[in-house]
Structures are given as structure tokens and as C-alpha cells.
Amino acid sequence: MSARTVGAGKSGPLAARFHSHVVGGGRVVEGDGVVVALSGGADSVVLLHLLRFTPALPELRLQAVHVDHAMRPDSGADAGWVEGLCRAWSVPLQILRLDPAPRDEAEARRRRYAALEEVRREVGARRVLTAHHADDQAETVLFRAIRGTGISGLQGIRERRAPRVWRPLLPFTRDELRAYASHHHLSWREDSTNRDPLPRNVLRRMILPELEASVAPGARRALAGLARRAAWDESAWRSL
Secondary structure (H helix, E strand, C coil): CEEEECCCCCCCCHHHHHHHHHHHHHCCCCCCEEEEECCCCHHHHHHHHHHHHCCCCCCCEEEEEEEECCCCCCHHHHHHHHHHHHHHHCCCEEEEECCCCCCCHHHHHHHHHHHHHHHHHHHCCCEEECCCCHHHHHHHHHHHHHCCCCHHHHCCCCCEECCCEECCCCCCCHHHHHHHHHHCCCEEEECHHHHCCCHHHHHHHHHHHHHHHHHCCCHHHHHHHHHHHHHHHHHHHHHC
């Protein structure tokens, strides 16, 4: 990853909407312990900033966790950068390096969630928070649809995942998160593997932008809406 900073811009009502989303329904309450998965990328940096600095948010016991998958030569530099960020924001941090390195992305994902859950238990936190957002949801739904999934697969990324994972940024788009980062002059690390010709990267960088430009403006939001409707349908079938 390489470091990146963006300048001032229009942030919109993201902080207020985030406050309403996480406080509504008792999703977080005063004194809750939360483990925040902090890769150092833009989305996780925005999530940590929202949790740390959103006005009137209940005071939380934050614990950032950076999982170094050791799958890239420069992964150690990412860990060092994240350490500096957490020191500046007064957020406790644990850095976990996977050894041996995972063989593929599926193994990396499995071991990352296992490591996050281990820390959650260790520090007595209520939840593990990850920074998946609406664009990730759209990519997941499209990816599964073109592989022939059913209604269950069209649910995409679920807001909650067993045992205690919660994804509070799912209602928000990548553009909204970048605008927030711009407004607050946030820096982050760019993952060089995002340019590799992997299926998800092709969807993100080529297919979805072309769909929105030439076929269906608002395709990302429509796909995220499809995930919500599929979740409702799946829940109804389970209840029967």
C-alpha cells in the first residue's frame, strides 16, 4: 500500500446519519466495547474516525486491530502507518501478523475473522466492526448473480455475521465515505493489489462503472436494494 491524502471537500450529513444509524435501536450504548478492523485503507480509516470523533456518539471502548496477512512485501509498512494513526487518535491498537501467510484470499478472510474474534473475547468487547459499505454490497450481489446464485446468495453482505460481527457502514456509499475523508483531511493507505485483474477488482473498476455510465445509472444503489429485498424474502421463507 502507498499513503494517500485528500484535501477539503463537501462532507454532507454523513456523521449525523451515522450517529442515527448506530445509536438507533440500541446498536451501541454508552460504555460498549468494540473491536474495529483497521486495514489502513480509506474505508476503515473513516469508520474509526466516525467512531472516535462523531459528536454526541456514546462513549465507546475502542480497540483497533490491524491484521497483517504477510501476503505483500510492503505489509509491514502498512502496520507501521496504522500504528502512527492510532497513536495520534489515542486509540489502543493490536497488530496481528499471520504466520504462515494465507495461501489465498479465502483463507486470509477466514483467519482474519478468527483473529478479530479472538481479540474481541480477550478484551471483552461487545462487537467486531468492519468497514464494508454499499458499494461492496453492490459488487457482491452482482458477482453472485452472474455466478447463478439463488435468493440466499442475493442477500450479499449481511449487516451482522456470527458470532459478533457488525458492519455499520453498509448504508453508505464509497463516494460518501470519500467525501467525509476529504472534509476531514484524512489520509489512508492504498492497497496495490486493488489493481490486480482479480474478479472483484474487474467488477469494481470496469464493469460497475460501465453499467452506471451506459446501462443503468444508479446500478450500485439498485443492487444494494436488491440485497435488502432478498434478505426480507429469505427471512419470510425461514419463518414459514
